[in-house]
Amino acid sequence: MAAAKIDFWFTMGSTYSFLSVMRLAELQQSTGVTFQWRPFHLLVILQEMNHVPFADKPAKLAYMWRDIERRASVQGIAARLPAPYPVKSSIRANLVATVGMREGWGPDFVRAAYRRWFQLGQEAGSEPNLSGSLRDIGQDEARVLALADSEDAMAALVAETDAARALGIFGSPTFTVDREVFWGDDRLEDAINWRRSHSIKPN
Amino acid sequence: MAAAKIDFWFTMGSTYSFLSVMRLAELQQSTGVTFQWRPFHLLVILQEMNHVPFADKPAKLAYMWRDIERRASVQGIAARLPAPYPVKSSIRANLVATVGMREGWGPDFVRAAYRRWFQLGQEAGSEPNLSGSLRDIGQDEARVLALADSEDAMAALVAETDAARALGIFGSPTFTVDREVFWGDDRLEDAINWRRSHSIKPN
Numbered sequence: 001m002a003a004a005k006i007d008f009w010f011t012m013g014s015t016y017s018f019l020s021v022m023r024l025a026e027l028q029q030s031t032g033v034t035f036q037w038r039p040f041h042l043l044v045i046l047q048e049m050n051h052v053p054f055a056d057k058p059a060k061l062a063y064m065w066r067d068i069e070r071r072a073s074v075q076g077i078a079a080r081l082p083a084p085y086p087v088k089s090s091i092r093a094n095l096v097a098t099v100g101m102r103e104g105w106g107p108d109f110v111r112a113a114y115r116r117w118f119q120l121g122q123e124a125g126s127e128p129n130l131s132g133s134l135r136d137i138g139q140d141e142a143r144v145l146a147l148a149d150s151e152d153a154m155a156a157l158v159a160e161t162d163a164a165r166a167l168g169i170f171g172s173p174t175f176t177v178d179r180e181v182f183w184g185d186d187r188l189e190d191a192i193n194w195r196r197s198h199s200i201k202p203n
Numbered sequence: 204m205a206a207a208k209i210d211f212w213f214t215m216g217s218t219y220s221f222l223s224v225m226r227l228a229e230l231q232q233s234t235g236v237t238f239q240w241r242p243f244h245l246l247v248i249l250q251e252m253n254h255v256p257f258a259d260k261p262a263k264l265a266y267m268w269r270d271i272e273r274r275a276s277v278q279g280i281a282a283r284l285p286a287p288y289p290v291k292s293s294i295r296a297n298l299v300a301t302v303g304m305r306e307g308w309g310p311d312f313v314r315a316a317y318r319r320w321f322q323l324g325q326e327a328g329s330e331p332n333l334s335g336s337l338r339d340i341g342q343d344e345a346r347v348l349a350l351a352d353s354e355d356a357m358a359a360l361v362a363e364t365d366a367a368r369a370l371g372i373f374g375s376p377t378f379t380v381d382r383e384v385f386w387g388d389d390r391l392e393d394a395i396n397w398r399r400s401h402s403i404k405p406n
Contacts, residue, residue: 049260057252059373063386070393170262183266186389190273 004195007176008035009164011042012097012113012124013090014172015054015068015083019185021114021173022077025107031192037107039097040164041157042172043090049170055086071185084123091157093125095148096134098157105137112136209394210379211238212367214245215300215316215327216293217375218257218271218286222388224317224376225280228310234395240310242300243367244360245375246293252373258289274388287326294360296328298351299337301360308340315339 008024010017024035046052054061065082072079087093093113100106112133116122122129134141147153164174168181175182175191177198182191211227213220227238249255257264268285275282290296296316303309315336319325325332337344350356367377371384378385378394380401385394 049262051260051263057254057373059252059368059371060254062371063373063384066384067386067390165262168262168265170260170266181266181269183270187270 004032005034005036006191006195007038009038009040009167009169009172009174009176010110011040011090011172012093012110013087014042015064015085016185017173018079018083018114018118019068019071019075019077019173020188021110022072023075023188025111027188027192033192033195037097037101037110038160038164039094039101039106039110039157040161040169040172041091041094042161042164044161045165045170048165051170053171061085079118080121081118083118083121087117087124087126089125091125092130092148094157095153096130096144098153098160099144099147100139102156105139108137109133109139207235207398208237208239209398210241212241212243212372212375212377212379213313214243214293214375215296215313216290217245218267218288219388220376221282221286221317221321222271222274222278222280222376223391224313225275226278226391228314230391230395236395236398240300240304240313241363241367242297242304242309242313242360243364243372243375244294244297245364245367247364248368248373251368254373256374264288282321283324284321286321286324290320290327290329292328294328295333295351297360298356299333299347301356301363302347302350303342305359308342311340312336312342 008020010020024037027033028035054064069079069081097106097110100109113124113129116129116133116136117124122132130145131141134144167176167179169176169183171183173183173185173188175188177191177195180191180194180198182188182194211223213223230236231238257267272282272284300309300313303312316327316332319332319336319339320327325335333348334344337347370379370382372379372386374386376388376391378391380394380398383394383397383401385391385397
């Protein structure tokens with residue numbers, strides 16, 4: 001039988017993804033569900049939809065920060081808000097995350113980058129966040145950035161973005177259980193309950 | 204000491220508000236918190252923001268129906284989805300609701316209208332939903348529609364819409380505890396917890 005698995009789709013310019021990034025490791029331990037971290041480039045899908053979630057909507061943006069602040073507080077996650085937003089170069093961070101997922105240190109990098117973004121005020125995808133996050137997790141900056149800038153990494157990120165679009169994904173974080181889609185950190189528990197109550201398909 | 208009260212802001216073209224409308228009475232009983240129902244005309248605020256939440260975004264719209272279906276199912280609320288959307292004349296339903304709140308039968312009307320919309324497929328704000336919902340709750344259709352079409356009702360609805368905007372409200376349903384804003388049926392429990400853990404201001 002296949003292991004109980006949930007796909008965790010995220011893009012590194014996403015603010016609400018912070019909440020999921022910071023609690024997935026603990027949830028994996030407490031629930032026994034495995035999360036597969038899948039970075040994708042949401043910005044392309046948002047542009048296709050002609051959709052700007054927050055940045056051009058002041059009331060919604062102000063609410064977003066307050067909502068994240070309250071939820072981080074309830075979850076015991078430290079945060080200094082508002083963090084820089086919107087980020088100028090989420091693609092760079094998504095490419096590094098893509099390399100990291102292949103090499104096994106991806107979740108550590110993503111956590112380090114979100115810590116720097118949401119706790120130190122260093123914008124994700126730009127310096128000093130990129131190099132600093134790689135240093136934090138003991139990865140060689142020059143080697144990793146060369147891989148992130150390769151056509152190979154870009155092709156992998158495009159393929160994952162295509163896979164996200166094909167599932168109907170339009171936001172980050174999104175959790176999928178087979179083809180069932182759950183959008184938002186506030187649907188994470190629903191995704192886990194769904195995974196538990198629906199039979200695992202044999203490989 | 205003032206009673207524990209949460210303001211429930213809603214507009215009758217809103218799909219997610221269905222979930223809150225159908226469970227507030229029970230929650231009021233089980234929690235002891237009083238909900239003050241406050242219809243407002245969200246469409247004006249959305250137009251000011253240049254924001255269309257779902258209707259022009261097919262992937263987000265498809266997800267919305269699936270999400271509402273799952274949540275209604277968990278909450279034990281019957282629904283035949285998708286319901287007609289977007290509605291052509293939410294203002295008419297909001298005006299009737301405004302009259303109803305003044306006269307005391309507002310919540311009954313709103314529940315009847317959502318039942319017809321989400322269970323019988325009758326679009327909110329249009330016929331036969333409007334007249335049928337008034338009949339369902341024993342109100343005289345001619346009398347109420349005349350009041351709903353009065354300048355008085357329109358002024359009251361505009362005033363409530365202004366009050367919503369001033370609080371930073373940009374969606375429906377929204378719950379407010381004093382000036383603390385909780386957006387979405389999925390923040391209803393957070394609003395109740397907030398109400399319970401923050402002291403009531405004396406009148």
